[in-house]
Amino acid sequence: MSTWPVYTGTEEPHDGVSRLPGPPPWRAFDGGPALPLPLQEDDSASPDRKHRASTYRATRESIELVNAALVLRRPLLISGPPGSGKSSLPYAVARELKLGPVLRWNVTSRSTLQDGLYQYDPMARLYAASKAAGRVRPAESGDGDPAGDAIEDHLRLGPLGTALLPYERPRVLLIDEIDKSDLDLPNDLLNVLEEGQYEIPELVRAARHTPTARLMVSGSESRVAVDRGRVRCRAFPFIVLTSNGEREFPPAFLRRCVPLHLRRPEPDHLEAIVRAHLGEGDGETKRMIETFLERSSTGELATDQLLNAIYLSRIPGLEAESRQALAASLMTHLGPAEFHDF
Known part of the structure; x- marks a missing residue:
């Protein structure tokens, strides 16, 4: 059975991702336990998202490079003029290959790597702890959190952090307008994109008394278990980074991406x-x-x-x-x- 192409640019969803060839030896990941993909977006999803997914018309070049990114387990860096379909392509891929709802990270000049990985609100936790202290006596050993002070209640995974969970099939992540970011963000992404893993320091420090935390994921109210604050992917996500060409990226960042330039439609x-x-x-x-x-x-x-x-x-x-x-x-x-x- 042919394994190319997996993404075909057709209108009908299919299970072709099951034919995806194994990764190159240097891009194999072994996170676990494996998580099932969330259900495809249903009638409650944004009509705009459903429309752009079903109406996107891919060029031959974009089909080839999407498949290259999927097979190589590398991010796809899309550049091109405004309105050329850069941000619509990941929705079309997710729909055709039935990869669940698209995760989206809209980058601004203030965005940091942590924003994409997870959000932690220490002030809310401190406030919850102070309220709980008046009602509940902490464990004498000091190892237990007072009621309302559980760290997992004040942490939530971001779009990138959610995409890197050990899903059995790749999640689709759109990192929109990466060229608007602070100069440091592309370099900060290098290790995460290369290793397919990250740590949450707050959970690593708390692992002695809270070895497993159940964290809320991006775009959903559901929770997943994170052991000892470490997350490692299983199926590397299909990551699309878009750029309007407002800046140049460092060579170390570019060589980790598959480049696609969308031109004016014929x-x-x-x-x-x-x-x-x-x-x-x-x-x-x-x-x-x-x-x-x-x-x-x-x-x-x-x-x-x-x-x-x-x-x-x-x-x-x-x-x-x-x-x-x-x-x-x-x-x-x-x-x-x-x-x-x-």
Whole structure:
């Protein structure tokens, strides 16, 4: 049975991830005990997430590099202009390969590695302990936590920390806009991405009297057991890092990633994207696509600008003159352009 490709870019979900070849010897992980994947997103999931997962149209290059990242157990670093589908791709992969809900870490200039791994609120724990001290006598040995002072009640795993749990199949993690981060974050990620493991110092210190803690995971109210504060993955997660090209990354970070640059859609691909989102078009749709392609050759435009213009053009009662004016406003160049008029 063929093991390539695992991700095919098709619309129908399948169990092809079970054919994923074994990892390279230098990317094998043995965390455990194995955890089952959470259920796929159901009707309570964001309609936006479900829509972007089912309507994403992958290029041949993106399919090849997604499979390379899956087989090599390496993060996929996606760059490209705004609106090129960078953040939609992981949702499409998770849907097709039935890998459960996508974990998402939206990076800002203040984000730190710990934000992605776990959150700990020492002040809330101190407050809970002070309240409990007036009601419950601590154990005479000093080894027991007073009621309300259990450390696991004040810790929660972040998106990256959750993705690195020992799941039997890879979780999908989107680290969005990594180029907006502080300069140190890519370097801080190196060891975690290379080793597929991390420690929670607060639990390591408490392991003598609390060897196992049950922590809440990201994006869910469910809890998992963490032994002695150490987490090691089993199936390396499918990690997608997106970048708008606002900065360069250190070579040590780049060599640990599979790079994918998304380019401006070709006409046929653009028409397929429009059909996926809005169904078959008419003459007005074709004219708007042509205008979009013409204007995108002289300045930066995003595909969702075209989708917004086409959607409005189909609103009953909107006159042709208004449609053209709205399209002109919606398809304004996002950066410097040589021409700005239709």
